[in-house]
Amino acid sequence: MEYTVQKLSKIAGISSRTLRYYDEIGILKPARINPSGYRIYGQSEVDMLQQILFYRELGVSLEKIKEIITAPSFDVISALRNHRENLLEKRDQLDRLIANVNKTIAFKERRTTMTDKEKFEGFKQKLVDDNERKYGREVRGKYGEEAVNKSNEKVMGMSQEQYDEVTRLAAKIKETLHEAFKTGEPAGELAQKAADLHRQWLCYFWDSYTKEAHAGVAQMYVDDERFTAYYDEKQPGTAAFLREAILIYTGTRTK
């Protein structure tokens, strides 16, 4: 089978410019050039391109890819390990950036609104009050007086950073959940990731985590319209989906 730039680009899902560029930098040369000067690729070039695109997906630079595929004895594994180190470092840097941005946002919010401390304190108080009013009795009944008090204490004692982190986590849960919902599979990877994030989130409020308590909260999300509204905002049925995911995650599902 022989391919011109456009044909190959289409089956590979890239642009023809990319193929010409790869030719130019010597990372993938056509099998031959026809009399009109057209680039003609064969099967081995298709295979090679697959390799190239695979490493590209991993974020490896074209230069490194060139080394990998041109030198047959090249140590791919240690190249990848090296690459991973770079990625990890990048992520650390990103984490630091994000933390700083969070701080700045928090600071700006403090300054631009009122003497934010009040606002923050107020919010925390409201959160506690809400929890108390809404679930105080039933949760106290289910999990004990002490646990609820500890949760309230924990919220009131949160630092600005922790609060920021909680907010961020909540956003991530929602995002992941939304993605997961599209798959329609509460047992799928994404949904389970959402459930795990949700566990992390809970741990900011709870002193001790138990699967049963987690499952209980999941049920609340469906029973209480306030939470249902929160999670179903984008897509109706999301709260119920989350409950399913959590039940599977905690292994407390009673079929």
Added chain:
Amino acid sequence: MEYTVQKLSKIAGISSRTLRYYDEIGILKPARINPSGYRIYGQSEVDMLQQILFYRELGVSLEKIKEIITAPSFDVISALRNHRENLLEKRDQLDRLIANVNKTIAFKERRTTMTDKEKFEGFKQKLVDDNERKYGREVRGKYGEEAVNKSNEKVMGMSQEQYDEVTRLAAKIKETLHEAFKTGEPAGELAQKAADLHRQWLCYFWDSYTKEAHAGVAQMYVDDERFTAYYDEKQPGTAAFLREAILIYTGTRTK
């Protein structure tokens, strides 16, 4: 207080090029230009620069920074929130990348250890056979029956790790040699390093190293087209260059 580019760049910890660039893109213009065309910055520019560098630290693009600092009513907080979203997305993507790289490494490790095992066995046998066929008689004659047998035994007894090390070493020799060849000086540092690496490599096969034997192998590299081809692959003359380097390294060169 007034500052020229260099003074300001020093107190701000950036390059003068950066200041000129910021002037060019209109993000920070000097307070005035003196009669000789020098950029002169005042206090307000210093303050502004601090702002710019602050946002730059957060990874905000210069274009966004420009918006932030030029429009007084600009909603910094929502800009930052937006920026944070981007960063979070970037991090998620990084997470996915890292996971994929990990998977690939694991897969490659599994596969290479398997295929290597086969390849390794074959290679070892071939190496021994080749040595035997090519140099068996003459090396036996020169360095004694026992040494050759020991070499063969040594190769066959190599562990996977040792084999890997040998492969790496061989690659490194080739690389160093190639660099050295460009200098054209077999007595140079790089060439001598290559010779030393070559000695290390030999020690994986030989029970006892002697300068004379090393020099003998170097000569073989030039005499035998199989080795010449191996070393001359990238650059003709490399094998001969290596011989010269080794002769100098071993001090057995007869001028």
Added chain:
DNA sequence: ATAAACCTTTACGCTGCGTAATAGTCAATA
């Protein structure tokens, strides 16, 4: 025959500067 759909090469653009190259300015020294 003509148009549509290909193909080619050449070359600028994007980000945020680093790094020349070339030339003028200023203060201090021989």
Added chain:
DNA sequence: TATTGACTATTACGCAGCGTAAAGGTTTAT
């Protein structure tokens, strides 16, 4: 005062990985 050294200036290429013209030749279909 002439020279030197330490500044300053502008112009412009380079970096990664292509996108996107522009200007022109080729192939295929009508």
